[in-house]
Amino acid sequence: MTAQILDGKQLAETLRAEVKRGVLAFVAEHGRAPGLDVVLVGEDPASQVYTRNKEKQAKEVGIRGTLHTLPAETTEAELVALLARLNADDAVDGILVQLPLPKQIREQTVLDLIRPEKDVDGFHPVNAGLLASGRPSLVPCTPRGCMKLLERAGTKLAGARAVVIGRSNIVGKPALQLLLAESATVTIAHSRTKDLPALCREADVLVAAVGRPEMVRGDWVKDGAVVIDVGINRVEVPGTGKTRLVGDVAYDEVAERAAAITPVPGGVGPMTIACLLENTLVAARARVAAR
Numbered sequence: 001m002t003a004q005i006l007d008g009k010q011l012a013e014t015l016r017a018e019v020k021r022g023v024l025a026f027v028a029e030h031g032r033a034p035g036l037d038v039v040l041v042g043e044d045p046a047s048q049v050y051t052r053n054k055e056k057q058a059k060e061v062g063i064r065g066t067l068h069t070l071p072a073e074t075t076e077a078e079l080v081a082l083l084a085r086l087n088a089d090d091a092v093d094g095i096l097v098q099l100p101l102p103k104q105i106r107e108q109t110v111l112d113l114i115r116p117e118k119d120v121d122g123f124h125p126v127n128a129g130l131l132a133s134g135r136p137s138l139v140p141c142t143p144r145g146c147m148k149l150l151e152r153a154g155t156k157l158a159g160a161r162a163v164v165i166g167r168s169n170i171v172g173k174p175a176l177q178l179l180l181a182e183s184a185t186v187t188i189a190h191s192r193t194k195d196l197p198a199l200c201r202e203a204d205v206l207v208a209a210v211g212r213p214e215m216v217r218g219d220w221v222k223d224g225a226v227v228i229d230v231g232i233n234r235v236e237v238p239g240t241g242k243t244r245l246v247g248d249v250a251y252d253e254v255a256e257r258a259a260a261i262t263p264v265p266g267g268v269g270p271m272t273i274a275c276l277l278e279n280t281l282v283a284a285r286a287r288v289a290a291r
């Protein structure tokens with residue numbers, strides 16, 4: 001079997017076009033653009049690229065994107081003060097604090113301060129709780145992007161056996177909730193799981209969110225499974241002095257057995273930012289509706 005490639009770049013483009021139409025309608029009705037404020041603390045190169053992309057793509061769909069760049073030595077109190085200001089600013093619909101934060105700042109303490117209705121990353125305990133209660137509000141962008149890719153593949157989720165590898169709050173756990181909401185039978189695996197290859201072989205839908213280059217091998221995957229690779233790992237290309245990105249899935253091996261698979265890059269990654277833009281529009285609409 002040769003797998004269908006689930007093209008996240010193309011699907012993200014479609015979603016961005018949809019968001020752009022929604023933004024135009026929002027502006028026409030409310031006389032202002034939805035606002036997304038992205039906060040970057042420090043100079044982590046990957047975070048700099050991610051935040052610049054978020055701001056740029058927001059602007060491309062007509063969202064008022066603002067990037068706040070703070071020095072690495074910013075104190076927790078200074079960041080808290082900025083968040084208080086953004087929480088209170090009526091023109092701000094979405095607030096995103098780029099992770100990781102420098103050591104002197106407690107990540108969860110800061111994330112908990114973002115008003116849940118502006119929490120476009122969906123990481124606030126209120127939003128996590130709503131998702132777990134089957135009342136999704138602002139849903140974490142990466143797992144939401146995974147669900148859209150599964151939908152695009154026409155994957156039948158009701159009754160399907162799904163395995164999610166990874167139990168982080170930003171990917172694994174919300175992915176579990178979203179798959180469960182679609183009536184899949186879901187198992188979540190992690191570093192203490194016994195015989196992971198055997199568990200993965202039971203999966204009709206396999207989501208890998210681990211952070212280990214090409215960990216999922218061809219013989220871990222059932223014939224005809226749908227495989228979503230969330231992992232982004234930079235590895236050296238031997239003898240070239242160069243690096244390249246690979247996922248958590250050994251793509252070539254798995255593509256021979258799977259019915260559909262997401263590539264890395266170009267799969268889940270582009271969907272994450274597109275879903276962030278969608279969340280910003282959702283947040284803006286919900287905030288005006290709540291008045």
Ligand code: NDP
Pocket residue numbers: 142165166167168169170171172189190191192193196209210211212230231232233268269270272
């Ligand atoms: P975390 O490091 O927070 O979580 C990784 C999870 O993998 C943990 O639950 C860990 O288990 C589990 N794990 C680690 N080693 C193994 C193993 N040998 N066997 C089974 N499970 C294992 O990572 P994230 O969830 O934040 O990210 C996962 C990957 O997804 C990364 O590569 C990241 O770069 C990528 N990512 C991609 C995004 C995108 O837009 N495409 C967005 C966010 C992340 P335990 O809990 O027991 O430690």
